[in-house]
Amino acid sequence: MTLIEYQARLLIAAGAAQIIIVVARLTPELLGAIARIAQRGVVVDTVRSAVEAAEKLHPLSRLVVLADGLITTEDTIAIVLRDTGTDALMVVPEAGAEAGLERVGGQMAWAGVARLDPRRVAEVAALPRDYDLQSTLLRMAAQARATHILLPGDAEKAGHGIVHRAETLDARGRAVVARLVAGRRSWFDRYILAPVARLALPRLVERAVPSHVAGGAGAGVGAVGLILIFAGFPALGLCVTILGALGLGLGETLAGLRDEQNVARVQSAAIALLAALAIAALGWQHYRLWGEDMGPVLALMLIIFAILAERAGLYRFRRRWWASPPAYLLVILPAAMLGVTLWGLALTTVYAIVTLVSAIETLRAQV
Structure with missing residues (x-):
């Protein structure tokens, strides 16, 4: 602009x-x-x-x-x-x-x-x-x-x-772009997305890459990650899904810089949807392998608490340590790599609950 x-x-x-x-x-x-x-x-x-x-x-x-x-x-x-x-x-x-x-x-x-x-x-x-x-x-x-x-x-x-x-x-415009991304209040955006964005955004802007193209590429990569999870490769699938979330995050950031608010909202919703589908796939995969209902139950609980936390965690009051949709995937990843995905789902569910409680208490303090 x-x-x-x-x-x-x-x-x-x-x-x-x-x-x-x-x-x-x-x-x-x-x-x-x-x-x-x-x-x-x-x-x-x-x-x-x-x-x-x-x-x-x-x-x-x-x-x-x-x-x-x-x-x-x-x-x-x-x-x-x-x-x-x-x-x-x-x-x-x-x-x-x-x-x-x-x-x-x-x-x-x-x-x-x-x-x-x-x-x-x-x-x-x-x-x-x-x-x-x-x-x-x-x-x-x-x-x-x-x-x-x-x-x-x-x-x-x-x-x-x-x-x-x-x-x-x-x-100076490049410096402002880097600061805008680094100033995000989510720890995932600040410490994971921001370094990637500082490298990629100037090149994307120079080549006039549309924000929906960057986001579409991220969605495609995320879809591949979901397929890998369903195919029985949870750790690899999670890694690829997180890369897809980063691509969608770049697209959302580009849209925000270009004042394309509708596109930014769509890509933000796509990140949340991708994370929810990955969590559901992990729960289903555990049920398919072990025949235990605990995997799908934990996955469903995590998705519900994550939705409530996002609704309660208003941006202007958000604290750095609070969870965000792609952050859940990153927390589950070490457990998936160790072959204990169920424990990863349980730990991440606790993280979502703690985030929700903190968000509610923060809102109560503002009333």
């Missing part, structure tokens, strides 16, 4: 109800981007001056300002929003700042994110029209003794920066 659409996506994720774009000239490409942003259910206005911007702003609104050419992440914007002061500027030490960054006093330079009182825009609007809106807003905020929030040390590694050159934008 274009950079301005990515910026809008960050603001919408932070709770923005209105986006105002300060632009000197409307191009066909920009008009297309604005139309796509508006489809996300947010009001989008374009202005050319502080006077027009002041007319669009509600006096009681909470204003977040992003610099032209800024690349950042949701976590960085959230830091500014958490501050309780009226005005807040995210800053970096002036000595190590990139060339071209706005200086805001105190030997600091603006890092591209600010939270301001809407009155600052009205103050700029009262000045001559040839004043630059961004620079003047910063000076007004600095004079009002805005709080300085130091940019976190790991933010630049995550791609944070203000850029205007295509090659720099591409490099």
Whole structure:
């Protein structure tokens, strides 16, 4: 997507109800981007001056300002929003700042994110029209003794920066993609999917591989894994099924980056379905070999508790150790390799129960 659409996506994720774009000239490409942003259910206005911007702003609104050419992440914007002061500027030490960054006093330079009182825009609007809106807003905020929030040390590694050159934008875009995947709250996504995604996603993006193609390949591999489990090779089948879940995870991540929400939801559901089918196949395989009902019973219990845990484990409250559909397969895998699949199903069922209990208690604490 274009950079301005990515910026809008960050603001919408932070709770923005209105986006105002300060632009000197409307191009066909920009008009297309604005139309796509508006489809996300947010009001989008374009202005050319502080006077027009002041007319669009509600006096009681909470204003977040992003610099032209800024690349950042949701976590960085959230830091500014958490501050309780009226005005807040995210800053970096002036000595190590990139060339071209706005200086805001105190030997600091603006890092591209600010939270301001809407009155600052009205103050700029009262000045001559040839004043630059961004620079003047910063000076007004600095004079009002805005709080300085130091940019976190790991933010630049995550791609944070203000850029205007295509090659720099591409490099920082790769860093943002890696950070988005690494920031997932599931331990499977963070420690298993993220390293794979950091290697594969840049190549998939460069070749413009559609997200449904990546997900479809993962589904195909997963189907092969299910066949192997049914054929009597549970350990090998689980390994192949986990690879299929990784492929679907890459497809889901691609869809999320491209704002293909419906495709992302379908692939997320496919991961859960693949995990459920693999667990059911393991239970059936145990029954076929040993004639014991305990295998299917444990498999059914695990699937039920896993569904309940997913329903109760809201993303914003999710803890890193909680289970996820592909994580169940990884927990069962060592037992399958040792030939004690039933014990693996039992252990994973306990894991699902503990996850469910923790999710319920977390929800109760929020009420």
